[in-house]
Amino acid sequence: MNIKNTQAFGAESPVAPLKELTIQRRETTATDVEIDILFCGVCHSDLHTVRNDWGGTKYTTVPGHEIVGKVISVGEKVSKFKIGDLVGVGCIVDSCRECASCKQDLEQYCIPGFTGTYNGTDKHLGGHTFGGYSERVVVDEHFVLSVPENLDLAAVAPILCAGVTTWSPLKHWNVKEGSKVAVVGLGGLGHMAIKLAKALGAHVTLFSRTPDKEKDALELGADQVIISTEDAQMAKVKGTFDLIIDTVPYVHDVNHYIPTLTISGTIVLVGYLGPLDPMLNTVPMILGRKSVAGSVIGGIAETQELLDFCGKHRITSEIELIKMQDINEAFERMLKSDVKYRFVIDMASLKKG
Template sequence: MTTVAAYAAPAAKAPLERTTIERRAVREHDVLIDIKFTGVCHTDVSQAREGWGKAFFPMVPGHEIAGVVSEVGSGVTKYKVGDRVGVGCLVDSCRECDNCEAGLEQMCTNGGMTSTYNAIGRDGEVTYGGYSQKIVVDENYVVRIPDGLSLDVAAPLLCAGITMYSPLKQWGAGPGKKVAILGLGGLGHIGVKIAHVMGAEVTVLSQSLRKKDDGLRLGADHYYATSDPATFQELAGSFDLIVSTVSAPLNFDAYLSLLKMPGALVNVGVPEESIALNLFSLIYGNKTLAGSAMGGIAETQEMLDFCAEHGLGAEIELIAASEINEAFTRMEASDVRYRFVIDNATI
């Protein structure tokens, strides 16, 4: 066991505070990672405030982890000391079910995936995330960060990047396709970059035009305000694919009207409230309302390699660990462009 410093929420809705946690001893197939940077995801806020249900406390959030290997177990074959690596949203799964064998570990059907934090691992211990100095992870749930990516801008790719890359790839974003990214935040800004490089015609749909210059700079071809009713009239039947990053309940009937026939509205944002939907919005036009949950380990590595090849990283605001609570508050007010990243040397 190793004692490391961390920032944890002691109880639901309580401010995070500096503390210490225990990391397990390195096992045969484990790697010990010195964490250099950790992205701050909206999921961290929701979990620490029990927005998605009962949670485990004290909670150390953080599932956008970038660092350097400092120790490896005797059976490790994929990594060596000094390698630049990342850890995303999961740190274990059953490894035997059809989904795990297909590289869809995030959809494990035998006990579910083990989340990087706020979960009970298969060893019976609570998992703690990246708001800490070090983490121990089985090598099969670690990915390599290519040399072409700086660790600070790579960290948010471990959640935000794969969360956007996976549906864009699955639903065929590319030349000849019109893709809308709903929401230009921590997820959406990376989605714009990826969809643009894939060759799609990209439109940002945002509540206002406040970030229009940023959206166009990041690769969007068009930018519309959803607060303007004329937007829905002008863009009716326009898109092959809409990826919604919004974490608030939407008028899904209105957004489904923006799709071509057939088109898909894929949700990666998770509202805490239930939604309403008139099924005729789907039936007329053979449209699809779908969800997408991250990606597996192999696809996450594919995404990192893709981003490195095209020079894509997150737009970040680097913060000290002492600023985490302020960052949570600012995120809730949409006051970040576009991802907070913790400098873990300050923990």
């Protein structure tokens, strides 16, 4: 298979800073789309992977799975895209396409396991996949998404991960006009959850530990803010919410929020991976038929549905645009939650050297 050298930014070990390097991409096969990357969002998963926080990182690693760009070539069997199209690539660049999950357009739950945009198994070149902190990428057309032309392209990038991570549970739990939705945590995921739930017609509440998030939450579309450390405020919303989207990325007490669910309500965890501490108390769950669930990213079809919805409602992420050369500083700021609400890399900075 023919290969092409590509400039990228990556890390060679868990303690090494990201730096410019050269990687190899395949030339387009019959069903491939080659994309000139214009913008790439910066996800917490990028940081965790680079520093091997979850284990299993394959080095050299090139992160980035919130990719927006323009088609520059297509394989002879490609039917969905043409040169010049604005497109996106999210967290998935391949799956088995044959298991029960894939046949339901739920590639994120592919039973043998999907191929991640980075740190996945590269079945074409061997080794592992490289992500969007690079000049270009080659992806099978099935996993490429159409981007609405009426949106700010840089601000579209986080929709491909942060956006669909909150959209998928909103759709699965049938949020609609009049639904009562709460969001825990106001960051990259939380701010998208507020925007999307509001656009679906829900009454939206933010749970915050401190009052300093109230102004921002209301500007994003929340109807109210409940200070979760205030017992009186929590009592006021007891038995209220059909769905709570919990975006907090670290261990915390989920039991605190369960009494605020209505009968048959669900709290869905999209931010934290790992054991809960303290453990779940099942009493309020059993007595109210309440559920604690989890959800991860989204399938290709629902990601396209989300992009179309965002185009119709003119929804994008709130971003801070950075140069590729500033990524190490951006990682340090992410650790301090010093961004509103998502960094996006202008990939022209890499191409200029």
